[in-house]
Amino acid sequence: MKLIVQKFGGSSVRDAQRIQNVAGIIADTYRTGSNVIVVLSAQGDTTDDLIAKAKEINENPSKREMDMLLSTGEQISIALCAMALEKMGIPAVSLTAWQVGIQANRTYSNARIKKIDRERIQSELDRKKVVLVAGFQGVNRYGDVTTLGRGGSDTSAVALAAAFNADLCQIYTDVDGVYTTDPRIVQGALKLNEITYDEMLELASQGAQVLHNRSVELAKKYGVNMEVVSSLERKPGTKVKEVCKMEKNNIAGVAKDTSIARIALVGLEHSPGVAFKVFSLLGQARINVDTIIQSIGREEQKDISFTLSETSVSEAVKVLEENRESLRFDHITVDDKIAKVSIVGAGIMTTPGVAAKMFEALYDANINIQMINTSEIRVSVLIDQEDANRAVKAVHDRFFGGEE
Amino acid sequence: MKLIVQKFGGSSVRDAQRIQNVAGIIADTYRTGSNVIVVLSAQGDTTDDLIAKAKEINENPSKREMDMLLSTGEQISIALCAMALEKMGIPAVSLTAWQVGIQANRTYSNARIKKIDRERIQSELDRKKVVLVAGFQGVNRYGDVTTLGRGGSDTSAVALAAAFNADLCQIYTDVDGVYTTDPRIVQGALKLNEITYDEMLELASQGAQVLHNRSVELAKKYGVNMEVVSSLERKPGTKVKEVCKMEKNNIAGVAKDTSIARIALVGLEHSPGVAFKVFSLLGQARINVDTIIQSIGREEQKDISFTLSETSVSEAVKVLEENRESLRFDHITVDDKIAKVSIVGAGIMTTPGVAAKMFEALYDANINIQMINTSEIRVSVLIDQEDANRAVKAVHDRFFGGEE
Numbered sequence: 174m175k176l177i178v179q180k181f182g183g184s185s186v187r188d189a190q191r192i193q194n195v196a197g198i199i200a201d202t203y204r205t206g207s208n209v210i211v212v213l214s215a216q217g218d219t220t221d222d223l224i225a226k227a228k229e230i231n232e233n234p235s236k237r238e239m240d241m242l243l244s245t246g247e248q249i250s251i252a253l254c255a256m257a258l259e260k261m262g263i264p265a266v267s268l269t270a271w272q273v274g275i276q277a278n279r280t281y282s283n284a285r286i287k288k289i290d291r292e293r294i295q296s297e298l299d300r301k302k303v304v305l306v307a308g309f310q311g312v313n314r315y316g317d318v319t320t321l322g323r324g325g326s327d328t329s330a331v332a333l334a335a336a337f338n339a340d341l342c343q344i345y346t347d348v349d350g351v352y353t354t355d356p357r358i359v360q361g362a363l364k365l366n367e368i369t370y371d372e373m374l375e376l377a378s379q380g381a382q383v384l385h386n387r388s389v390e391l392a393k394k395y396g397v398n399m400e401v402v403s404s405l406e407r408k409p410g411t412k413v414k415e416v417c418k419m420e421k422n423n424i425a426g427v428a429k430d431t432s433i434a435r436i437a438l439v440g441l442e443h444s445p446g447v448a449f450k451v452f453s454l455l456g457q458a459r460i461n462v463d464t465i466i467q468s469i470g471r472e473e474q475k476d477i478s479f480t481l482s483e484t485s486v487s488e489a490v491k492v493l494e495e496n497r498e499s500l501r502f503d504h505i506t507v508d509d510k511i512a513k514v515s516i517v518g519a520g521i522m523t524t525p526g527v528a529a530k531m532f533e534a535l536y537d538a539n540i541n542i543q544m545i546n547t548s549e550i551r552v553s554v555l556i557d558q559e560d561a562n563r564a565v566k567a568v569h570d571r572f573f574g575g576e577e
Numbered sequence: 578m579k580l581i582v583q584k585f586g587g588s589s590v591r592d593a594q595r596i597q598n599v600a601g602i603i604a605d606t607y608r609t610g611s612n613v614i615v616v617l618s619a620q621g622d623t624t625d626d627l628i629a630k631a632k633e634i635n636e637n638p639s640k641r642e643m644d645m646l647l648s649t650g651e652q653i654s655i656a657l658c659a660m661a662l663e664k665m666g667i668p669a670v671s672l673t674a675w676q677v678g679i680q681a682n683r684t685y686s687n688a689r690i691k692k693i694d695r696e697r698i699q700s701e702l703d704r705k706k707v708v709l710v711a712g713f714q715g716v717n718r719y720g721d722v723t724t725l726g727r728g729g730s731d732t733s734a735v736a737l738a739a740a741f742n743a744d745l746c747q748i749y750t751d752v753d754g755v756y757t758t759d760p761r762i763v764q765g766a767l768k769l770n771e772i773t774y775d776e777m778l779e780l781a782s783q784g785a786q787v788l789h790n791r792s793v794e795l796a797k798k799y800g801v802n803m804e805v806v807s808s809l810e811r812k813p814g815t816k817v818k819e820v821c822k823m824e825k826n827n828i829a830g831v832a833k834d835t836s837i838a839r840i841a842l843v844g845l846e847h848s849p850g851v852a853f854k855v856f857s858l859l860g861q862a863r864i865n866v867d868t869i870i871q872s873i874g875r876e877e878q879k880d881i882s883f884t885l886s887e888t889s890v891s892e893a894v895k896v897l898e899e900n901r902e903s904l905r906f907d908h909i910t911v912d913d914k915i916a917k918v919s920i921v922g923a924g925i926m927t928t929p930g931v932a933a934k935m936f937e938a939l940y941d942a943n944i945n946i947q948m949i950n951t952s953e954i955r956v957s958v959l960i961d962q963e964d965a966n967r968a969v970k971a972v973h974d975r976f977f978g979g980e981e
Contacts, residue, residue: 189633223653229593231660238663241671242656245649249627252646256635259642267645271675272720293720316676316697 176298177202178342180212180308180330185345185404186250187217195404196257198345199303203263208298210337212308212330213254215246236281240310240320244270247307247326255305265303268293270310270318275329277311277319284311284319286328289336306333324385331388335395342392342399343410344384349403350411351376351383354427354569358562363573365425367412372425372517375551379428379515389413417519423527424518427569429561431512433463434486437478438493440503448477450500451493458492460485463513464546464555474503480544480555483509511543512561515553516568528552534571540564580702581606582746584616584712584734589749589808590654591621599808600661602749603707607667612702614741616712616734617658619650640685644714644724648674651711651730659709669707672697674714674722679733681715681723688715688723690732693740710737728789735792739799746796746803747814748788753807754815755780755787758831758973762966767977769829771816776829776921779955783832783919793817821923827931828922831973833965835916837867838890841882842897844907852881854904855897862896864889867917868950868959878907884948884959887913915947916965919957920972932956938975944968 179202181195195213203209223242227234234242251267258265270277274290297304308326311319321328327344334342349364351373356362368376370393377386383401392399392413402410441447448465455462465479481489490505521527531552535542540563544555556564583606585599599617607613627646631638638646655671662669674681678694701708712730717723725732731748738746753768755777760766772780774797781790787805796803796817806814845851852869859866869883885893894909925931935956939946944967948959960968 189630192634226593226653226657227660230596230657231664234660235663238656238659238671241659241673242653245652248649248652249630249646252642253630253634255642255645256631256638259639260635267642269645 175205175207175341176210176337176339177207178210178212178330178334178337178339179345180326180343181214181345181404182326182347183214183217183220184347186213186254189253191404192250192254192257195345196254196261196263198404198407199254199258200261200263203303209303210294210298210333210339211251211254211303211305212326212333213247213250213305214308214326215243216250216253219246219249237317240281240318243320244307244310244318247309251305251307258303258305263303264301265305266297267305267307268297269307271312271316273306275306275311275332277313277321279313279315279317279319281317281319283322284313286311286321286332289332291336294333294337322387324388327385327388328391331391331395331397331399334397334399335391339397342397344388344399344401345404346383346401347403347405348383348401349406349408350401351413352426353424353573354565355429358429359427359566359569361570361573365411366409367414367417368425369417369519370413370415371550372519373413375515375517375548376426376428379430379513379517379551379553384413423520423524424516424572426517427565427572428515428517429512429565430515431558431561432483433480433511433513434483434507434509435478435480435511435555436486436489436493437476437506437508438500438502439476439506440474441477442501443475447500451477452479454492454496454500455489458488460489460492464544464553466544480511480513510558511555512558512564513546513553513555514561514564514568515551516572517551519550521550521552522547530571531568534567535564538563538567540567579609579611579745580614580741580743581611582614582616582734582738582741582743583749584730584747585618585749585808586730586751587618587621587624588751590617590658593657595808596654596657596661599749600658600665600667602808602811603658603662604665604667607707613707614698614702614737614743615655615658615707615709616730616737617651617654617709618712618730619647620654620657623650623653641721644685644722647724648711648714648722651713655709655711662707662709667707668705669709670701671709671711672701673711675716675720677710679710679715679736681717681725683717683719683721683723685721685723687726688717690715690725690736693736695740698737698741726791728792731789731792732795735795735799735801735803738801739795743801746801748792748803748805749808750787750805751807751809752787752805753810753812754805755817756830757828757977758969759833762833763831763970763973765974765977769815770813771818771821772829773821773923774817774819775954776923777817779919779921779952780830780832783834783917783921783955783957788817827924827928828920828976830921831969831976832919832921833916833969834919835962835965836887837884837915837917838887838911838913839882839884839915839959840890840893840897841880841910841912842904842906843880843910844878845881846905847879851904855881856883858896858900858904859893862892864893864896868948868957870948884915884917914962915959916962916968917950917957917959918965918968918972919955920976921955923954925954925956926951934975935972938971939968942967942971944971
């Protein structure tokens with residue numbers, strides 16, 4: 174018998190009507206004879222509302238209590254959806270993370286799933302019930318609730334699919350799949366029928382917001398077949414899997430990330446190990462650095478510049494300023510008016526001319542490239558933020574043949 | 578070291594300001610050096626809002642899913658209150674019923690507590706934490722959440738006080754204690770310093786809404802000292818305990834219940850066992866009957882009338898009509914324009930003249946008594962509903978000496 178895991182996000186369950194719609198999708202799947210495990214997020218703005226309630230009382234609540242508070246959102250969703258299924262005559266049961274036994278580590282607010290107990294869910298599936306599981310939550314070894322951080326419900330779904338060796342893990346959302354680029358920016362954006370885990374990972378980390386990285390990493394690790402599909406229209410979505418059919422384009426998509434900034438340390442002393450010192454300090458402060466460029470030293474001084482998430486800038490500057498004495502730099506400059514545009518595709522670095530095609534498209538559009546960064550399956554360029562949308566369109570059109 | 582259990586109801590935690598107020602009361606108690614276990618209800622209208630959400634999706638949701646849904650309300654309260662205490666520098670931890678191990682039976686929506694595990698709470702108390710427990714909920718042996726029915730959080734508090742042999746169980750509410758009668762009806766109503774469990778039980782079941790019966794029964798069974806106290810004003814409340822000092826009045830209070838109705842079965846066949854048949858049928862349908870009066874039989878026929886809760890009337894009439902054949906009565910009459918006024922006091926039936934004093938007060942006020950019903954510590958009279966407030970005032974004034 175087939176087993177399908179279906180995950181629905183917050184906007185898909187935001188009110189009674191949407192919940193009934195979701196129950197309809199679940200019921201259709203159940204009626205094909207499949208076993209169904211459903212993972213739900215909190216309704217619409219519930220999480221934000223709860224955070225606001227907390228902040229009204231304590232600007233800086235402990236993460237343990239925050240997780241206790243926020244985990245109620247998903248519990249409400251699963252209970253309501255179970256009621257909607259009952260109404261349709263479909264047997265259903267809602268289960269929280271502690272009822273399932275979703276064992277997580279003790280990192281409150283950003284826990285990792287360690288193990289999922291199978292007994293309770295299996296016994297409910299054996300009784301022909303649709304099992305609705307609260308996403309985004311786990312239980313640590315102290316018996317406390319922990320939440321899984323951003324994209325946590327996607328991670329819950331993939332972890333359940335892995336634990337139960339599901340045939341498919343469907344991520345329902347309000348878009349109908351993964352596109353070659355953001356359809357709001359480029360009219361000619363194409364929906365992909367399929368994409369590899371690695372491509373999806375690169376697209377996600379380069380700014381595409383369809384799936385969260387951790388869920389894709391987990392899917393790749395356990396070989397879980399994923400599908401990104403619309404909860405509002407009944408049509409095929411995008412499959413995410415290990416190997417895809419070769420398509421006529423060498424790239425899967427074009428992504429844009431404007432939430433980055435560049436920090437430059439100007440006038441660093443030109444001594445060995447200074448770069449190591451800078452980045453180990455940032456690492457200790459848990460600040461992720463993306464692209465690094467070290468200028469060629471002129472005389473005794475050099476500059477180091479690197480990009481990082483906009484949200485980490487003030488923390489990074491603080492750490493660097495605190496160590497000004499030992500690092501001995503002249504001054505810091507911060508530029509947050511930059512953007513990163515990336516092309517992602519399984520064979521990019523092994524296919525000659527792909528990177529060149531991108532640079533050419535940008536050159537023709539008169540867009541200046543500040544930095545370049547590549548991986549096995551990605552080429553990223555750093556450009557002025559005001560050029561970002563134009564760059565995405567130019568590159569996308571060059572590869573996917575939109576109008577010039 | 579003293580251990581105090583404090584319970585705060587929904588109106589006491591309805592918004593951020595009230596939660597901060599509650600945290601202040603808890604902090605003051607903690608700072609006296611006591612161990613503190615706190616039980617909280619859901620905030621203000623949360624439970625009603627959740628019920629409305631459910632009904633929008635399914636008019637008749639399963640009780641299991643309803644309990645799953647409603648139990649989130651208390652979880653939100655305890656997390657928020659823990660944050661408020663943290664802000665004040667008081668170490669606190671919130672725990673749900675499953676984290677504590679509040680074992681309940683499997684009656685969803687109206688479960689009974691069977692046993693409370695001590696380990697988790699004790700370990701938190703040992704670490705000098707205020708322990709905040711979600712009221713109104715338990716976990717059954719299947720690992721499912723059950724709720725404890727009306728007054729459930731009071732019951733949670735008393736059960737915890739019993740399990741931990743607490744020195745005191747304080748029930749904080751928006752009134753400042755138990756009164757000799759409803760202060761909204763009678764100006765001269767007096768606050769009692771103390772009241773016995775039995776008196777409190779009778780007052781509660783005769784319409785006083787301060788404490789729910791189950792919590793008082795439990796307190797009596799385990800000898801838990803309770804105190805009803807205001808969460809808005811810092812002043813002594815009413816102690817509820819086994820034996821009270823004799824006060825100058827023989828009664829503890831006057832109660833009124835207008836949510837009752839009288840059903841009469843007219844023209845019943847005068848055969849042995851017919852009354853037994855009527856009341857066993859109602860018992861099987863789980864309908865509680867209060868006062869019963871069987872008229873003296875005239876020739877072959879007699880009437881039976883009894884009072885019951887207004888909410889049970891339609892169900893009772895249905896059961897009786899369905900058995901019209903076997904019961905052989907002529908017709909049914911229903912009167913919901915009645916009220917019950919009761920005096921409650923530990924020594925009522927052993928003190929000559931107390932009941933007579935009540936009847937005399939009613940007679941002087943020209944109020945007609947339809948039925949009388951007594952227990953060891955209570956005298957109740959059935960009267961016209963429109964006379965109810967006048968009757969309460971007349972009786973209260975006679976015993977507690979208000980203006981005539």
